[in-house]
Amino acid sequence: MAIVDRYDCFLIDLDGVLYRGDLPIDGASAAIVRLRCSGRRVLFMTNNSSRTPKQVAQKLSSLGIRAAPGEVVSSALATADLLTSRGGGTAFVVGEVGLLNALADAGLVILDGEPECADYVVVGWDRGVDYAKFRTASLLVQRGAHLVATNADVSYPAPDGLWPGAGALLSVITSTTGVEAEVVGKPNAPVYQTALRNAGGGRPLVVGDRLDTDIAGAQALGWDSLLVLTGIARQADLIGSPFRPTYVAAGLSALFVEPEPTRRDTGAQ
Numbered sequence: 001m002a003i004v005d006r007y008d009c010f011l012i013d014l015d016g017v018l019y020r021g022d023l024p025i026d027g028a029s030a031a032i033v034r035l036r037c038s039g040r041r042v043l044f045m046t047n048n049s050s051r052t053p054k055q056v057a058q059k060l061s062s063l064g065i066r067a068a069p070g071e072v073v074s075s076a077l078a079t080a081d082l083l084t085s086r087g088g089g090t091a092f093v094v095g096e097v098g099l100l101n102a103l104a105d106a107g108l109v110i111l112d113g114e115p116e117c118a119d120y121v122v123v124g125w126d127r128g129v130d131y132a133k134f135r136t137a138s139l140l141v142q143r144g145a146h147l148v149a150t151n152a153d154v155s156y157p158a159p160d161g162l163w164p165g166a167g168a169l170l171s172v173i174t175s176t177t178g179v180e181a182e183v184v185g186k187p188n189a190p191v192y193q194t195a196l197r198n199a200g201g202g203r204p205l206v207v208g209d210r211l212d213t214d215i216a217g218a219q220a221l222g223w224d225s226l227l228v229l230t231g232i233a234r235q236a237d238l239i240g241s242p243f244r245p246t247y248v249a250a251g252l253s254a255l256f257v258e259p260e261p262t263r264r265d266t267g268a269q
Helices: 028-037 053-062 075-085 097-105 131-142 166-177 189-198 211-221 252-256
Strands: 009-013 041-046 072-074 090-094 109-111 120-123 146-149 155-158 161-164 204-208 224-228 247-249
Touching: 009 189, 028 041, 028 252, 041 053, 041 189, 053 072, 072 075, 072 189, 075 097, 075 120, 075 146, 075 189, 090 097, 090 131, 097 109, 120 131, 120 166, 131 166, 146 166, 189 204, 189 211, 204 211, 211 224, 224 252, 247 252
Parallel strands: 009 041, 009 204, 041 072, 090 109, 090 120, 120 146, 204 224, 224 247
Antiparallel strands: 155 161
16 A cells, blocks of 8 residues: 555645745655545645745746645644634734734734733744844743744855844843743644644644654654655664654655665665
C-alpha cells in the first residue's frame, strides 16, 4: 500500500519541502496535484508569522502550486486561535501584518504606543522592531501580561544568510524579564492541532524537512511523519537523533509508492 493510501490529510511544510527561497522544488507541484486527485486533503503549514494566508497562497500559486488561503495555517493563525479559545483580550504585538491581522480578525484588541497594561504580549517575526517596542513589551510582561510567541525559531534563512528570527527577538524579552514564553508554533502542539482541525480532521501525515520542528512535533502528538531530504535535514542527521520520522524519502513522490522496510540504524524507511 502506498503512503498516500494510509492517511486522510497531509499537513505539509513549505520552505524546504515545496520550494527553496523563490525556487520550486522539482516534483513538488505534481505531487500536490496527485494528492488532490486522490481525494486527500492538503493543508500548508508555516512557522512564519509575518505573512497572511492570502500572501502564502499567492506565493505558492506563483510557483505553480495551487493553494487557497483557507488551506494555509501559520503560527500567527494558530496563536490567534489559541488566544481566542481563552476568551481573547488585549494584546501588545511585536510582529508584522500576518500576526496583526490574525489577532485582529480573531477579535483581540491590538494595543499601540505605550499602554500601561495588557492581557498578552505576543511576539513574532518583526523586521521593523525597535528598542522602544522591546522596552514596552518587557514592561508589560513585568506588570503581568502573559508572554506568547508564535514560534521560537532563532534564525530566518534569507538568500544572503541567516537573519534573526522570532526566537531571537523573543530572547530580548525573556532575558530582560526572566519570564518564559508560551510558544505556539512547531514543534509545539497548538499549530498542529489548528492545522488538523482546519484540514477537516481524520488521520494526518505531517510532511517536513526539519527533524527538530516538523518531525519532533508530530512525534510528540503520536502522529506519523515523512521527512523529505529536499531541505535542511540529511540522511546522516537521523543517526542518534531522538526524533524519528515514520518515513524518510528524497522527495514528495515517495507518497505514491510502497515504503521501504525500516532501517533500524537510522530510523529511516
